[in-house]
Amino acid sequence: MARPRTDRARAGDPTAPGRGRVLVCYLLPLPVFLLALCVGAYRLAPAAILDAILQRLMGRTIFGPAVEPGAMTVLLDVRLPRVLLSLLVGASLSASGAAFQSVMRNPLVEPYTLGVSSGAALGAALSMAFSLLPLQLSAFLFASASILACYLIAGQRGSAPILSLILAGIIVSAVCTAALSAVQLVVDPLKLQGLVFWTMGGFYTTTWEKLLSALPLLLVGLAAVYLLRWRMNILSLGDGEARMLGADPRLLRGAVLLSATLLASASVSVSGILSLVGLMIPHICRMLFGADHRRLIPLSMSLGAAYLTAVDTLARTLFTFEIPVGIFTTFLGAPFFVVLLRKARSIGWN
Amino acid sequence: MELIEYHDVTIAYDPKRPVISHAELRIPQGGITALLGPNGSGKTTLLSVLNRLLRPVSGEVFVGGRALSAISHRELARTIATVPQFSAPSFDYTVEHMILWGRAPHVAYLPRKADLAVVDQTIERMGLERLRRRPFSALSGGEKQLVLIARALAQTCPVILMDEPTTYLDIGNQVRILNTIREINAQSGTTFLVTLHEPNHALYLADEIVLVHHGAIEQGAPDAMLTPENIQTLYGARAAFLDLFDMRYMAIDYRPQ
Numbered sequence: 001m002a003r004p005r006t007d008r009a010r011a012g013d014p015t016a017p018g019r020g021r022v023l024v025c026y027l028l029p030l031p032v033f034l035l036a037l038c039v040g041a042y043r044l045a046p047a048a049i050l051d052a053i054l055q056r057l058m059g060r061t062i063f064g065p066a067v068e069p070g071a072m073t074v075l076l077d078v079r080l081p082r083v084l085l086s087l088l089v090g091a092s093l094s095a096s097g098a099a100f101q102s103v104m105r106n107p108l109v110e111p112y113t114l115g116v117s118s119g120a121a122l123g124a125a126l127s128m129a130f131s132l133l134p135l136q137l138s139a140f141l142f143a144s145a146s147i148l149a150c151y152l153i154a155g156q157r158g159s160a161p162i163l164s165l166i167l168a169g170i171i172v173s174a175v176c177t178a179a180l181s182a183v184q185l186v187v188d189p190l191k192l193q194g195l196v197f198w199t200m201g202g203f204y205t206t207t208w209e210k211l212l213s214a215l216p217l218l219l220v221g222l223a224a225v226y227l228l229r230w231r232m233n234i235l236s237l238g239d240g241e242a243r244m245l246g247a248d249p250r251l252l253r254g255a256v257l258l259s260a261t262l263l264a265s266a267s268v269s270v271s272g273i274l275s276l277v278g279l280m281i282p283h284i285c286r287m288l289f290g291a292d293h294r295r296l297i298p299l300s301m302s303l304g305a306a307y308l309t310a311v312d313t314l315a316r317t318l319f320t321f322e323i324p325v326g327i328f329t330t331f332l333g334a335p336f337f338v339v340l341l342r343k344a345r346s347i348g349w350n
Numbered sequence: 351m352e353l354i355e356y357h358d359v360t361i362a363y364d365p366k367r368p369v370i371s372h373a374e375l376r377i378p379q380g381g382i383t384a385l386l387g388p389n390g391s392g393k394t395t396l397l398s399v400l401n402r403l404l405r406p407v408s409g410e411v412f413v414g415g416r417a418l419s420a421i422s423h424r425e426l427a428r429t430i431a432t433v434p435q436f437s438a439p440s441f442d443y444t445v446e447h448m449i450l451w452g453r454a455p456h457v458a459y460l461p462r463k464a465d466l467a468v469v470d471q472t473i474e475r476m477g478l479e480r481l482r483r484r485p486f487s488a489l490s491g492g493e494k495q496l497v498l499i500a501r502a503l504a505q506t507c508p509v510i511l512m513d514e515p516t517t518y519l520d521i522g523n524q525v526r527i528l529n530t531i532r533e534i535n536a537q538s539g540t541t542f543l544v545t546l547h548e549p550n551h552a553l554y555l556a557d558e559i560v561l562v563h564h565g566a567i568e569q570g571a572p573d574a575m576l577t578p579e580n581i582q583t584l585y586g587a588r589a590a591f592l593d594l595f596d597m598r599y600m601a602i603d604y605r606p607q
Binding site for chain 2 (some may be wrong): 102105106107170227230233234237240241243244245246247248286290291292294
């Protein structure tokens with residue numbers, strides 16, 4: 001029997017009426033970007049933003065008088081790198097989530113399912129407490145190591161069953177969290193405060209240096225996931241069918257996992273823990289535009305960039321003090337996850 | 351040279367207990383070959399080396415005169431298409447998507463116009479236009495089987511493997527699938543290798559029969575292979591053959607013996 005809720009847009013056909021929606025989704029980051037630059041404790045008109053950029057680059061303005069130095073600093077050295085980073089991290093977490101979901105053949109996993117967040121938090125804590133490695137590098141290494149550990153624990157002769165992986169994720173997270181508590185016990189209370197704030201996730205410490213340090217990793221990861229998008233369709237059918245269709249599932253899975261891990265680890269190392277972005281955005285895209293990864297991946301990147309930047313802008317403008325954006329993404333994502341879980345159960349998905 | 355040849359092939363999950371031992375098999379080009387045997391006899395195992403879900407412990411399989419082990423995954427998938435018994439994608443792909451995935455072995459980066467044209471032709475040929483944009487997961491068992499056959503057709507391979515295509519279908523869908531196989535074979539000369547549980551389906555379809563029993567195999571023409579004696583040996587059931595509907599038809603005596 002046919003399900004009546006089928007509509008043409010779900011098919012991912014370019015002629016389907018979803019076309020306008022697709023366009024809106026691709027263009028959405030642009031107005032969000034501009035708005036995010038304008039608003040804040042120091043409010044700026046869109047023309048002043050262009051003027052400030054021109055003044056920095058070419059030494060003159062077009063729309064108005066010279067921009068005052070205070071405004072220049074706020075806009076170009078504080079707000080611009082922050083907004084750019086939130087766009088990038090939003091795109092990365094969403095793309096990473098969609099990639100993990102295709103590999104694990106499970107729409108309910110996200111980058112953090114495999115212990116990335118607690119691994120990164122432990123890495124950050126160790127760096128703050130003992131200063132062996134720079135914070136960002138340490139967070140990156142521990143986040144990647146967590147995913148690797150999950151694979152080693154769950155792996156059997158080169159394949160890792162999904163349920164074992166998820167359970168391995170729980171174990172790795174628990175161990176990292178325990179180790180984190182141990183570090184917190186011995187660490188200087190002043191540093192402890194910084195650590196707690198870091199784990200809440202946010203972009204308030206973004207500088208150009210920080211942005212540029214993560215940029216190459218994020219761009220490589222985004223490009224790799226984008227290039228692999230057609231093959232994720234084949235991979236998501238499972239190893240047997242992927243092989244029947246001429247793919248080498250182990251090689252392909254390795255490539256997708258590596259790219260997705262790179263994105264998740266690099267993101268968490270610059271933004272702290274922002275949970276549920278990688279779950280929510282790909283799912284919304286699937287509902288709106290269909291499951292075909294050729295479309296899902298770029299649309300998730302675009303919507304994720306717009307979403308995280310919008311939420312970050314809210315986080316810094318809603319109240320007189322800044323709220324860590326990780327709190328927002330979790331509060332917005334959690335009800336979504338609950339609805340999804342109930343729905344998944346009712347359609348018999350397992 | 352036959353299209354597919356098994357030379358002294360032994361297949362085992364556990365090296366001490368081979369599922370198939372020293373199999374010799376010759377599959378002629380352009381025919382329909384049916385594999386029959388009791389549950390667990392190794393029919394599916396015999397086919398799994400052909401699409402490389404399993405590797406033989408010893409012996410070699412040749413496809414078009416070339417050793418299987420020397421053919422790449424991609425090239426193999428352009429020669430042999432497989433229709434699995436089930437497919438349960440985790441995501442809500444449409445019928446059109448599922449058929450497009452069949453183009454995978456021909457796609458380098460993204461499917462092109464030519465690939466989409468093959469999908470259109472396949473949908474038309476299989477009469478699936480009505481289901482085109484339906485989610486695959488919402489289809490009935492028979493419709494799913496038709497879509498999986500369409501996917502194999504879109505793969506445009508000279509050989510199609512099918513694992514028990516009729517086992518879980520009602521009689522109407524069984525008739526539909528059997529005739530679809532015959533039509534494709536007659537129109538395009540596609541070689542079919544089909545595992546079946548119902549000897550009558552083999553009698554209707556096959557030019558060649560392979561019986562699989564306790565890891566040993568026997569090959570021959572349908573009339574020679576499907577006899578009351580062989581049915582008794584394979585299944586322990588008493589069978590009678592009669593001429594019905596322009597074919598040899600097998601009936602089973604269900605009474606306890």
